[in-house]
Amino acid sequence: MKSKNVFDLDPERLATTDEHGHRVYLFPEDVRGAWKARRTVLYWLLILFYLTLPWIYVGGRPALLIDLGRAELTFFGTTFRGVEPVLLFLFVASGLFFIACLTSLYGRVWCGWACPQTVFIQNIFLRLEALAEGSARKRRELASGPWTANRVLRKALKWFLFTVVSLHIAHTFLGYFVGPRELLRISMGPPSENLTLFILTMTATAVILLDFGWFREQFCIIACPYGRMQSVVMDENSLVISYDPKRGEPRRGTPGILRSGEGDCINCFNCVKVCPTGIDIRRGTQLECIACTQCIDACDEIMAKLNKPPGLIRYSSESELSGKVRKPLTVRSAVYLATALLLVGAFAYFLRSTGDLQLIFLRNKVPFQITEAGRTVVNQFTLKLSQQGARAYSLRFRVREGSVRLQTPTTPTSVTGPEKKVVVLFKFPPELLIGGSRKILVEVHDDLTDAVVAEKEVVLVGNTH
Numbered sequence: 001m002k003s004k005n006v007f008d009l010d011p012e013r014l015a016t017t018d019e020h021g022h023r024v025y026l027f028p029e030d031v032r033g034a035w036k037a038r039r040t041v042l043y044w045l046l047i048l049f050y051l052t053l054p055w056i057y058v059g060g061r062p063a064l065l066i067d068l069g070r071a072e073l074t075f076f077g078t079t080f081r082g083v084e085p086v087l088l089f090l091f092v093a094s095g096l097f098f099i100a101c102l103t104s105l106y107g108r109v110w111c112g113w114a115c116p117q118t119v120f121i122q123n124i125f126l127r128l129e130a131l132a133e134g135s136a137r138k139r140r141e142l143a144s145g146p147w148t149a150n151r152v153l154r155k156a157l158k159w160f161l162f163t164v165v166s167l168h169i170a171h172t173f174l175g176y177f178v179g180p181r182e183l184l185r186i187s188m189g190p191p192s193e194n195l196t197l198f199i200l201t202m203t204a205t206a207v208i209l210l211d212f213g214w215f216r217e218q219f220c221i222i223a224c225p226y227g228r229m230q231s232v233v234m235d236e237n238s239l240v241i242s243y244d245p246k247r248g249e250p251r252r253g254t255p256g257i258l259r260s261g262e263g264d265c266i267n268c269f270n271c272v273k274v275c276p277t278g279i280d281i282r283r284g285t286q287l288e289c290i291a292c293t294q295c296i297d298a299c300d301e302i303m304a305k306l307n308k309p310p311g312l313i314r315y316s317s318e319s320e321l322s323g324k325v326r327k328p329l330t331v332r333s334a335v336y337l338a339t340a341l342l343l344v345g346a347f348a349y350f351l352r353s354t355g356d357l358q359l360i361f362l363r364n365k366v367p368f369q370i371t372e373a374g375r376t377v378v379n380q381f382t383l384k385l386s387q388q389g390a391r392a393y394s395l396r397f398r399v400r401e402g403s404v405r406l407q408t409p410t411t412p413t414s415v416t417g418p419e420k421k422v423v424v425l426f427k428f429p430p431e432l433l434i435g436g437s438r439k440i441l442v443e444v445h446d447d448l449t450d451a452v453v454a455e456k457e458v459v460l461v462g463n464t465h
Contacts, residue, residue, distance in 0.1 A: 007269035014288070015278030016217060024278075025143060026217060028126075029136040031274045033297025042113060043123040050116075051168075054175040066177050071418070080351075080388045087350055094343035099226075101336035104233045105329070107240035111226060112291035117211070117219060122276070122292070124165055125212045132158035136273075162213040163205070170204035217277045220290055227287045233336070234285075236318035237327045241291050243271075243282040243313050244321060264312050270302055271295035271313060281313055357393065357415070359444065359456045360384040361424070368462045370430075377433070377462035379426040386419045394447040397424070401440050404428040404460070412447050426460055437461045 009015050016024050056063040058077035065074040073080045102109065111118060133139045133154045142151055174197065175183045191198040211219060220227065234240070248265035250257045265282070272280050274294040279286050281295045293315075300310040319326045364380040371378055385395075393415040399406050407425040432438055437459055444454040 005269055007272040009272065009278075009280050011283075014221065015272075015280075016221065023218070026276065026278045027136040027140045027143070028276045028278075028294070029273045030130070031294050031297045031301070033300055035293035036297050039113060039293065040123065043119045046114060046119050047123065051172055054172065054180040062175075062179050064176060065179055068177060087347060090343050090347040090350065094340050094347060097336050097340035097343060100229070100233045101333055101340060103226075103230050104235065104238055104333040104336060106291075107234060107238050107285075108227065108230050108289060108291040111220065111224075112293060115290075117224075118276075118290060118292060120165075120169065121212050121216060125162060128161040128165065129158055132161060159213065162209055166205045166209040166212070169208050170201050173204060174201050217288075220277055221288050227290075231287065233332070235330065235332060236322075237330050239315050239317055239326075240285050241281060241289060241293065241295065241313065242285070242316040242318075242321055244311070244316070245282075246321070248282070248312050264303065264306075264308050266302065266306070268302055270298040274298045285318075351388075356387075357444070357454050358384075358386045359442075359454055360386075361442075361456065361458050368460075370463065371427075375429065376427050377430050377460075379460050379462070381424045381426070381458070383422045383424045384419065385413075385415050385422065387415070388418075392416045392448065393453065395453075396445045396447060398443045398445060399426075399440055400443065401428070401432065401438075403432055404440060406442070426458070428460060428462075430462055433460065433462050436463065 010019075013019070016026060018024050053064055054062050061074050061077070061079070063074075063076050065072070067074070099110065129139065130136075133142055142154065145151060171183065171187070178186070178197070186194045186197060243265075248263045250261065250263055252259075252262050252266040254262065269280075271282065272278070272295075274297075275281070276292060276294065277288040277290060279288045281289065296313050296315075299313040303310050303312055317326045360383070362382045362384060364382070367379070369378045369380075370376070385393075387393075394412045395415060396412045397406050397408060405427040407427065408422055413420075413422055426440075428438075439457055439459050442456045442458055443452055444456070445451070446453045
């Protein structure tokens with residue numbers, strides 16, 4: 001049966017596909033309203049933050065710099081070197097549980113309010129598309145019409161603007177890894193001098209251009225794993241974009257229903273027209289919904305014209321729509337939050353412990369040697385010194401056992417990088433050993449701060465016979 005309205009979606013397939021499985025391109029109409037105004041302010045703040053953060057310098061270094069070549073992370077004046085795998089695991093795991101908690105409470109709020117995909121497409125790419133091709137209706141007509149000179153020029157202008165913006169986004173992204181000043185210097189030179197970075201930048205530009213300019217809602221519907229995750233972590237108390245069927249049904253034009261018995265929904269399809277993923281929110285919570293609130297503003301505008309209260313489509317939960325009281329925090333959400341906080345605490349603990357100077361004594365292949373006609377035993381170790389920060393040390397090593405002599409190639413030993421290896425010799429008389437071994441404590445003193453920065457237990461071995 002043929003639909004009476006082009007926006008009356010087929011219940012058996014996605015709005016972005018036709019009966020043959022081919023893609024149907026969406027041209028969401030613009031909307032005005034309180035929710036759109038709030039999101040626009042937040043979008044511009046996020047874009048400004050993204051574009052300016054690499055240019056903010058703290059202590060002579062960028063506020064955020066991820067130097068993969070040196071295995072360094074600089075974050076607001078503090079540099080972490082050689083980050084341990086356990087720290088990366090705890091950081092990622094805590095982030096996932098925080099997202100799970102946020103989703104269980106507020107649904108797919110990340111997608112509609114902070115996801116770069118939504119932020120850049122809604123605030124920049126759709127605006128540029130409207131500038132080049134006109135309103136949603138004009139863009140729809142242009143796409144379905146013949147390839148005239150007007151269509152070619154408008155399409156060329158649109159993709160030129162898209163390319164310029166994509167280049168800027170990609171270069172800013174690269175600035176987080178090489179530093180903005182270094183990136184500016186590199187950009188002024190020929191590509192052949194930094195061919196690898198040039199290829200990476202052009203690849204990032206192409207990905208951004210194709211995703212934000214062409215693939216768009218398909219990424220949210222097909223590729224993004226977040227949409228699949230929401231069905232697992234959400235429940236009837238999750239706050240999502242909802243249509244109130246008790247108030248809206250039966251819709252205007254429903255067969256067999258008199259005008260006096262109709263609900264507030266006049267079946268204008270405005271909520272469908274403005275949806276960036278092409279869904280009909282009146283069919284309930286759907287995987288494709290990114291909680292962008294476009295449909296709320298579109299419906300409230302119609303309700304205002306009909307002198308009816310807003311909120312036919314609003315933030316609500318299944319519990320509230322069924323007449324129950326919504327629980328602001330469920331057991332599921334509390335478990336997600338507690339797990340995330342526990343992981344953050346573990347991250348802070350390991351970060352603090354790994355921020356100190358780390359010592360590892362690696363014994364030589366030959367465990368000991370006898371010198372001076374049996375009067376001295378020598379144990380040789382390779383001492384591995386490592387640190388997460390950028391602090392400099394001037395180290396002296398001391399042994400509390402008075403009969404043990406400790407020798408290093410240089411005294412004091414300077415440490416200025418993330419890692420250093422030093423050969424350490426322990427010389428002692430055989431009678432020090434008990435049963436062929438003896439534990440001693442090595443004290444590490446920093447001349448720069450006049451403080452003991454580490455202590456390490458070492459086992460000395462030798463032949464007492």
